[in-house]
Amino acid sequence: MLPPIANNFVAGEGPATALDHVRGLNADGVAGILNLLGEHYDDRADADADTQAYVDLVRDLAASDLDCCVSVKPSQIGLDLGDDVFRENLSRIVDASDTFVWVDMEDHETVDVTLDAYEEHARATDGNVGLCVQANMRRTDEDLERLADLPGKVRLVKGAYDPPKEIAYKDKARVDEAYREYLEYMFREFDGGIGVGSHDPAMIDYAADLHEEYGTDYEVQMLMGVREEAQVDLAASGVPVYQYAPYGDKWLSYFYRRVRERKENALFALRAVLS
Numbered sequence: 001m002l003p004p005i006a007n008n009f010v011a012g013e014g015p016a017t018a019l020d021h022v023r024g025l026n027a028d029g030v031a032g033i034l035n036l037l038g039e040h041y042d043d044r045a046d047a048d049a050d051t052q053a054y055v056d057l058v059r060d061l062a063a064s065d066l067d068c069c070v071s072v073k074p075s076q077i078g079l080d081l082g083d084d085v086f087r088e089n090l091s092r093i094v095d096a097s098d099t100f101v102w103v104d105m106e107d108h109e110t111v112d113v114t115l116d117a118y119e120e121h122a123r124a125t126d127g128n129v130g131l132c133v134q135a136n137m138r139r140t141d142e143d144l145e146r147l148a149d150l151p152g153k154v155r156l157v158k159g160a161y162d163p164p165k166e167i168a169y170k171d172k173a174r175v176d177e178a179y180r181e182y183l184e185y186m187f188r189e190f191d192g193g194i195g196v197g198s199h200d201p202a203m204i205d206y207a208a209d210l211h212e213e214y215g216t217d218y219e220v221q222m223l224m225g226v227r228e229e230a231q232v233d234l235a236a237s238g239v240p241v242y243q244y245a246p247y248g249d250k251w252l253s254y255f256y257r258r259v260r261e262r263k264e265n266a267l268f269a270l271r272a273v274l275s
């Protein structure tokens with residue numbers, strides 16, 4: 001069973017608790033992005049099992065009245081076993097229902113294959129898929145030019161991986177600057193929809209300014225357990241807000257990652273348990 005301390009960041013161990021969590025979010029005006037925890041499988045059976053779990057989930061979501069989509073990690077559905085395994089399993093998930101499917105971006109070596117697979121589905125579904133891109137990657141300006149010509153949504157994040165300095169910005173201030181540059185480009189050139197994947201109030205304010213200037217549709221996406229009051233307040237102010245909520249039995253490493261990123265997360269979780 002999920003201990004209370006992890007409860008703040010993970011929506012339970014199975015789909016039933018995850019769907020309940022989304023129901024609560026929707027009641028607060030926030031939409032859901034469900035992510036089944038798991039990554040870097042080197043056994044095809046594991047990749048296929050999680051693919052099937054996503055197929056079941058997207059069908060359940062399509063049959064429900066919930067405002068919720070899913071987000072999938074390439075290495076969870078077979079990328080480490082081969083590009084063909086990943087592409088085959090992604091097709092199974094995308095083709096299973098009308099539920100919107102996001103593709104997360106992982107380390108720098110996976111960017112090309114992830115973009116290629118995304119492009120295929122963006123065209124085939126007329127944009128019922130989304131892709132995450134990372135502001136710390138120098139190549140993202142060129143990737144955004146390619147994405148501007150495609151249907152589908154693009155989520156801009158700062159980047160959670162640690163690519164080599166030859167291909168990535170390492171300095172936090174430079175990553176923030178790149179985030180602003182890329183965001184401005186997206187508001188100017190995109191019409192498929194923009195996901196502002198950040199908890200940073202400065203970036204969220206900047207997105208609101210760009211929306212005012214260009215009129216482009218956008219949504220703010222934040223993680224479960226992070227600035228949840230702000231998520232509800234922002235949604236109440238009229239900005240579409242999505243909460244990325246992970247679930248599943250592999251919660252321990254995810255929880256540690258959140259705490260490693262920011263020690264306040266552990267204190268926050270502890271306070272919630274004690275109060």
Ligand code: FAD
Binds near residue numbers: 134159160227
């Ligand atoms: P930071 O730059 O870490 O912090 C900036 C400011 O934001 C802080 O000063 C503070 O004011 C506020 N803030 C940040 N965290 C907290 C907190 N815990 N509590 C309170 N305030 C806080 N990365 C990938 O590489 N690939 C992905 O596919 C991916 N998908 C993501 C999906 C979503 C919905 C989100 C939100 C993030 C995703 N990320 C992904 C992670 C992302 O790359 C960043 O590592 C992460 O979001 C931290 O950057 P930030 O912009 O939120 O804020």
